[in-house]
Amino acid sequence: MWDYSDKVREHFFNPRNSGPLTDANGIGDVGSIKCGDALRLMLKVNPESEIIEDAHFQTFGCGSAIASSSALTEMIKSKTLDQALQVSNQDIADYLDGLPPEKMHCSVMGREALHAAVANYRGEAWQDDHEEGDLVCKCFAIDAVMIEETIRGNHLKTMADVTNYTKAGGGCSACHEKIEDILIAVNGRLYSSDAPQKGKTAPVESPVKPKLTNYQRIRKIEETLEAIRPMLQRDHGDVTLVEVDGKKIYVALSGACQGCQMESATLGGIQQKLIEALGELLQVLPVGALATG
Amino acid sequence: MMTPIYMDNNATTACDPAVVEAMLPFFTEQFGNASSIHSFGEQVGKALKEARGRVQNLLGAAHDSEIVFTSCGTESDSTAILSALKANPERRTIITTVVEHPAILTLCDYLEKEGVVVQRLRVDKRGRIDLDEYKSLLSERVALVSAMWANNETGTLFPVEEMAEMAHEKGIPFHTDAVQAVGKVPIDLKSTRIDMLSCSGHKLHAPKGIGVLYLRRNTRFRPLLRGGHQERGRRAGTENSASIVGLGVACELAQQHMETENTTVKALRDRLQRGILAKVNNAFVNGDTVHRLPNTASIAFEYVEGEGILLLLNKQGIAASSGSACTSGSLEPSHVMRAMGIPYTAAHGTIRFSLSRYNTEEEVDRVIAAVPPIIAQLRKLSPYWSVDGPVESPERAFKPAYA
Numbered sequence: 001m002w003d004y005s006d007k008v009r010e011h012f013f014n015p016r017n018s019g020p021l022t023d024a025n026g027i028g029d030v031g032s033i034k035c036g037d038a039l040r041l042m043l044k045v046n047p048e049s050e051i052i053e054d055a056h057f058q059t060f061g062c063g064s065a066i067a068s069s070s071a072l073t074e075m076i077k078s079k080t081l082d083q084a085l086q087v088s089n090q091d092i093a094d095y096l097d098g099l100p101p102e103k104m105h106c107s108v109m110g111r112e113a114l115h116a117a118v119a120n121y122r123g124e125a126w127q128d129d130h131e132e133g134d135l136v137c138k139c140f141a142i143d144a145v146m147i148e149e150t151i152r153g154n155h156l157k158t159m160a161d162v163t164n165y166t167k168a169g170g171g172c173s174a175c176h177e178k179i180e181d182i183l184i185a186v187n188g189r190l191y192s193s194d195a196p197q198k199g200k201t202a203p204v205e206s207p208v209k210p211k212l213t214n215y216q217r218i219r220k221i222e223e224t225l226e227a228i229r230p231m232l233q234r235d236h237g238d239v240t241l242v243e244v245d246g247k248k249i250y251v252a253l254s255g256a257c258q259g260c261q262m263e264s265a266t267l268g269g270i271q272q273k274l275i276e277a278l279g280e281l282l283q284v285l286p287v288g289a290l291a292t293g
Numbered sequence: 294m295m296t297p298i299y300m301d302n303n304a305t306t307a308c309d310p311a312v313v314e315a316m317l318p319f320f321t322e323q324f325g326n327a328s329s330i331h332s333f334g335e336q337v338g339k340a341l342k343e344a345r346g347r348v349q350n351l352l353g354a355a356h357d358s359e360i361v362f363t364s365c366g367t368e369s370d371s372t373a374i375l376s377a378l379k380a381n382p383e384r385r386t387i388i389t390t391v392v393e394h395p396a397i398l399t400l401c402d403y404l405e406k407e408g409v410v411v412q413r414l415r416v417d418k419r420g421r422i423d424l425d426e427y428k429s430l431l432s433e434r435v436a437l438v439s440a441m442w443a444n445n446e447t448g449t450l451f452p453v454e455e456m457a458e459m460a461h462e463k464g465i466p467f468h469t470d471a472v473q474a475v476g477k478v479p480i481d482l483k484s485t486r487i488d489m490l491s492c493s494g495h496k497l498h499a500p501k502g503i504g505v506l507y508l509r510r511n512t513r514f515r516p517l518l519r520g521g522h523q524e525r526g527r528r529a530g531t532e533n534s535a536s537i538v539g540l541g542v543a544c545e546l547a548q549q550h551m552e553t554e555n556t557t558v559k560a561l562r563d564r565l566q567r568g569i570l571a572k573v574n575n576a577f578v579n580g581d582t583v584h585r586l587p588n589t590a591s592i593a594f595e596y597v598e599g600e601g602i603l604l605l606l607n608k609q610g611i612a613a614s615s616g617s618a619c620t621s622g623s624l625e626p627s628h629v630m631r632a633m634g635i636p637y638t639a640a641h642g643t644i645r646f647s648l649s650r651y652n653t654e655e656e657v658d659r660v661i662a663a664v665p666p667i668i669a670q671l672r673k674l675s676p677y678w679s680v681d682g683p684v685e686s687p688e689r690a691f692k693p694a695y696a
Binding site for chain 1: 638675676692
C-alpha cells in the first residue's frame, strides 16, 4: 500500500466539497479513464469580483486523486481567479504534506482541472499543454518524455550521458534497461558507455538483427572467429575460415587443435558462437568434410 | 478495530502453524548441510527426501526425482523457459498467453528483444483461450508452450492437460505456471503430458522463498543456476532445508484439505459473490465462472476506482486486492482485465477476493455487509454516477480531456 501522509488519508476518508455543484459557471473535466484518474472540477465564480465562491469536485480515481481534488477545492475557495491560477501542482502536493512520486500526476491533474475550469468560465478554449510519460527513474522522479527530450536535444548516446544530464539512472540502477530502450528508440542503436575505439564506433549489439548481405555475413563470421582465436592459441591451436556454403561453415583447425580428441567439442563451441553472433542456425564442419564432399 | 479479515490469499497465504512447527528445528539443532557425510547432514538429507515425497504426492508426479526445489515460482518459470530455449537451440518460438503472470510475460518481452519469437494467445471476454487458434500455432519452430493452470486475478482455469496433449502430439514441450492451482485443484501429473510445472510455497500456506519446478523424467533440460550438485545439478545452491521441510508439510495439508477447498471454501466464495452482487448494482464477476479456482472471486464495480475501495476496506480490517495496477505504481488497469476487454470504467474498479480454508462464514458475512456502503460512498464522488445509478450515457456525459 502507498505511503500516504496523514493529510492525504484524511482528505480521502473525509473529502471536502464533493459532489455536483448545481449553479456552477465554470467546469473543467480532465484526466484519462485509461489511466484510471479523471476529475470534474466545478466552480461558482462571482462575475463581478471574479472570486471563487464555491468549488466542488467529482473524481474517478485512486485515493490520492480524491485527496488532491479535495485539497484543491479547499485551496481555491474565496480566491480570485487570477490568484487561484497561481496554485501549482507542487502547492497541492505540499498542502497534502507530499505525495508519492508515482502519484504526483494526481496533483498535476488538479492544476489542469483548475485551468480548464477557468478557461470554461471565461469562454476560452483550454489547451492541454501537459505531457507526462511513464515514470522511469523512481529515485529522481524522471519520466520517459523528459528523458527522451533530453536525449534528442543534446544528442546523448550513452547511459552515462543520460545520468549526467537528467540524473535518471544514477540511483538504484533498476531503470537502466528502460533508459537503454529509450536510447535505442531515439538513436536506432545503443552505444557502449566506453569511449569508442579508434577507427570504429562499436555498437553494443543492436536488438534488431538486420538481414546481412553475403559480404557482411562472411565478415561477421570472420570477426567471430577472430574473437575465438586467442582462446585456441592459448592451447597452442588455431582456426581459419576456409569456405562458407550457405548454412555450412568450413574451418581448418591447426596446431594442437588438429586431431585433438576435443576437436568435435571445439567445433561445437565455434558453432554455438557463430549461431549466437549471426542469429541463425548453421553448421560448422572441419575442412576435411569439404574435400570429401 | 475488529479482527482483521484476510481475503488476499492469491497474493500470499499465512503459514500453517503445523508448517512453522515442522520448520523450527531446522533453524536450530538440524542446521546441517544435507550434502555432508556426517550425522548433522544425514538427518537433514532424510528430511529433504521426505519433503520431496510429499510434494511428489500432491503433484501426482511419477518419481520424486522429478521435483526440483527452487527459491520461488518466478525462478521455476525462468528456469523452464530458458532451459527449453537452451536445450532446443534450433527452435526460437515460445507460445504463451496474454494473461500470464509477469514472471512469464516480462521474461518473454525480454527474450523477444533478444530475437525469440513470442506468440501470445488472446482470450475472450471470459478470459478463455481459443484452442483452434492454439492448435494453428503449434509447429516445429516452437521450443516451448507455457500456459498458466489458473489465472491469479480471475481464477480462470486453462485446459492445460488438453493443451499439453496437443503440444505433445507435435513434439513440443509444455510448461505450466501452476502457482495458483497447486493445492486448490487436484493435480495428477503422471497422467498428463505436462513436462514442466512451476509451483510456489507461499501460495499454499508454506513460507515465502521456496518454489518447485516439476521436471518430467527425460525432459531436455539446462540449469539456470550452475554450481554444486544439489538437486542433481539441476539447481545448484545449498538447499533451503527449513523451507523445503515446511513446503512438504504444507503439501500434505493441502492434500488433506483438497476436498474442503472445493466444497467449503468454494461455498464461502459463492456466498460472498452472491451476497455482494445482490446488494450492489452495476457490478459483475470477471473471468470464466464455470472453470474457475474455488477460492477466487474477481468482481468489477463500475464507475469507481479500486484503490479507494481497498483503502476503505482496509479501514475496516478487510484485506483484498485490486484488479487495477494503480496500486503497484503503473496506471494502466491490469493486463488481464484489458485482455478480456473489460471497459476501463469497470477494470479500474475490480476487486479480487481470494479465500482460504481459514476464512469463516462470519467473515464472509462481514465483507458482504461492508462492501455496498463503500461502493456507494465512492460512487457519490464519481463524475459518472448520479443518485442511484450511472448518469445517462456515462461515456458521453463525462469526457475528460486526455492529460
